[in-house]
Amino acid sequence: MRVNVPTVAPQFLRSRIGKVCVPIIGATPAEMLEKASAVVKETPFLEFRLDYLEKPLLALPKLKHFLSENTAVTAIATCRRAANGGKFSGNLAAEMEILSKAGTSGFHIVDLELESAESLKKGELQKLRETGVALIVSHHDFTATKDLDGIFKRIEPFQPDFIKIVPTAKTLTDNVTLMRFIERMDDHSNIVGVCMGDAGIISRVLGLRAGSAFTFAAATAGEETAPGQIAARTLIETYRIDQVDAATKVYGVAGNPIRSSLSPIMMNTAFRRETVNAVYLALQANKLSDLLKLVHEIPIQGLSVTMPLKQEIMAHLEKTDPLSAKIGACNTVLRQDGKLYGFNTDVAGITGPIEKRMSLRGAKALVLGAGGAARAAVFGMRDKGADVFILNRTAETAQKLAKQSGSKTIKKDALAKTTFDVIVNATPIGMTGIKGAPILEAADLNTKLVFDLVYNPLETPLLRLARQQSIPIITGIEMFVQQGARQFEIFTGKPAPEEEMLRVVIHSLRQQAESATETPAPPAKTKKAS
Numbered sequence: 001m002r003v004n005v006p007t008v009a010p011q012f013l014r015s016r017i018g019k020v021c022v023p024i025i026g027a028t029p030a031e032m033l034e035k036a037s038a039v040v041k042e043t044p045f046l047e048f049r050l051d052y053l054e055k056p057l058l059a060l061p062k063l064k065h066f067l068s069e070n071t072a073v074t075a076i077a078t079c080r081r082a083a084n085g086g087k088f089s090g091n092l093a094a095e096m097e098i099l100s101k102a103g104t105s106g107f108h109i110v111d112l113e114l115e116s117a118e119s120l121k122k123g124e125l126q127k128l129r130e131t132g133v134a135l136i137v138s139h140h141d142f143t144a145t146k147d148l149d150g151i152f153k154r155i156e157p158f159q160p161d162f163i164k165i166v167p168t169a170k171t172l173t174d175n176v177t178l179m180r181f182i183e184r185m186d187d188h189s190n191i192v193g194v195c196m197g198d199a200g201i202i203s204r205v206l207g208l209r210a211g212s213a214f215t216f217a218a219a220t221a222g223e224e225t226a227p228g229q230i231a232a233r234t235l236i237e238t239y240r241i242d243q244v245d246a247a248t249k250v251y252g253v254a255g256n257p258i259r260s261s262l263s264p265i266m267m268n269t270a271f272r273r274e275t276v277n278a279v280y281l282a283l284q285a286n287k288l289s290d291l292l293k294l295v296h297e298i299p300i301q302g303l304s305v306t307m308p309l310k311q312e313i314m315a316h317l318e319k320t321d322p323l324s325a326k327i328g329a330c331n332t333v334l335r336q337d338g339k340l341y342g343f344n345t346d347v348a349g350i351t352g353p354i355e356k357r358m359s360l361r362g363a364k365a366l367v368l369g370a371g372g373a374a375r376a377a378v379f380g381m382r383d384k385g386a387d388v389f390i391l392n393r394t395a396e397t398a399q400k401l402a403k404q405s406g407s408k409t410i411k412k413d414a415l416a417k418t419t420f421d422v423i424v425n426a427t428p429i430g431m432t433g434i435k436g437a438p439i440l441e442a443a444d445l446n447t448k449l450v451f452d453l454v455y456n457p458l459e460t461p462l463l464r465l466a467r468q469q470s471i472p473i474i475t476g477i478e479m480f481v482q483q484g485a486r487q488f489e490i491f492t493g494k495p496a497p498e499e500e501m502l503r504v505v506i507h508s509l510r511q512q513a514e515s516a517t518e519t520p521a522p523p524a525k526t527k528k529a530s
């Protein structure tokens with residue numbers, strides 16, 4: 001017997017649902033509804049995570065009212081139990097009662113975990129389905145991506161409207177495993193697949209192209225219901241997920257850790273601005289071999305390479321430009337005819353901004369540090385004809401670099417008596433989260449220009465010191481944008497929209513700084529993400 005006539009028959013759901021489903025969380029029904037009302041303006045496909053509520057059953061009348069007023073919304077009810085990675089502490093019978101009630105409260109779809117489905121007594125699932133609600137049977141693996149075919153075989157007998165498989169990507173190539181699996185299922189238009197974890201971002205952006213019926217995105221940054229989830233607006237506006245098709249070229253920034261890199265927002269904005277059919281991903285690379293495999297499997301057309309892979313990748317390149325070879329590091333890889341070619345745009349990111357202000361030919365430059373960034377600064381400025389001095393905490397590394405590059409080393413006590421045309425900080429000192437005393441004092445800044453390669457915070461202590469003495473400065477953002485702009489040109493052959501790139505980077509940094517000051521202290525106990 002049908003308890004309720006559904007507003008949408010399950011077979012029409014496919015045409016009704018959007019490509020991006022946004023989970024709605026909240027500790028109270030009022031909080032949930034407030035969030036849902038805000039999200040619905042942009043994305044009308046919502047998953048109400050009833051398991052986040054203390055008393056889900058009591059919330060259903062309010063949610064019913066919301067759904068009757070918001071007829072454009074397609075709503076999933078999920079009440080995942082703690083044993084399956086959710087937050088619901090009740091038993092299976094309580095979960096079923098809530099889902100059945102959701103089915104008669106205007107929800108279009110309910111989400112049931114495979115383990116729950118398998119534990120049901122005969123006829124119980126049928127009873128739930130008789131409410132007229134469509135069914136997703138889900139499987140989550142919070143540790144790995146494995147045995148996807150086996151999971152599929154376990155879900156299939158329940159004949160759900162959607163089969164959802166959510167493993168965790170431990171490697172970049174786990175995304176390929178998931179996407180190949182979905183592609184193989186091409187006679188099933190009802191598969192939903194996404195990898196959790198920082199390494200799983202690839203599947204969140206390219207999964208629809210592989211055939212996933214839809215994907216998940218967080219309401220806002222900070223409201224993720226699973227590790228690695230991207231905010232809906234970022235996924236739609238920055239990654240342009242609606243436009244990713246078979247012809248979309250894939251690029252990315254590879255490193256470890258990569259989560260807070262601003263390259264994806266900068267490069268995707270540039271692609272959008274120049275209407276290039278390309279998407280740029282954050283690639284959490286724990287191992288270079290995993291990255292190299294991914295590059296060929298996807299395939300990836302070009303890479304920005306960052307710490308700690310800039311040196312290690314050199315051995316895997318067909319050819320590099322002469323500066324990368326001298327520096328022993330490369331930050332840009334272009335894939336052509338299956339072969340990888342390396343470039344170093346960090347150098348141009350340093351010399352370009354200086355040469356906009358002064359010629360480096362014959363200029364006297366001081367470089368602080370002797371690591372990777374310092375090598376780019378030293379070789380780059382030497383190449384432009386500057387006389388370079390190196391100051392580093394470990395004198396031997398400075399001496400070695402000086403010898404390789406035809407530069408000199410200098411001691412800290414000599415600075416007050418020496419004048420420079422430009423001082424470049426290539427150490428991480430001054431960067432948000434890095435401890436360490438400033439290297440230079442006011443008396444050491446006898447220079448016409450100070451360039452800090454650190455870009456977060458916008459104004460570093462060194463730049464503040466220079467500003468106080470009215471010495472012109474260049475911020476690390478300029479280097480970041482310039483190295484990215486040159487990469488864009490190598491990737492696409494088009495001039496880079498530098499102003500737009502700069503604008504979006506400054507905007508993101510300001511937002512980050514604001515949310516860092518606004519965010520209340522994290523709770524003592526971190527809850528398990530699901």
Ligand SMILES: O=C1C[C@@](O)(C(=O)O)C[C@@H](O)[C@@H]1O
Pocket residue numbers: 023047049078111138164166194195196216217225226227229530
């Ligand atoms: O199953 C899924 C997918 C998900 O775990 C994700 O990885 O985005 C988020 C959950 O809210 C949803 O129920």
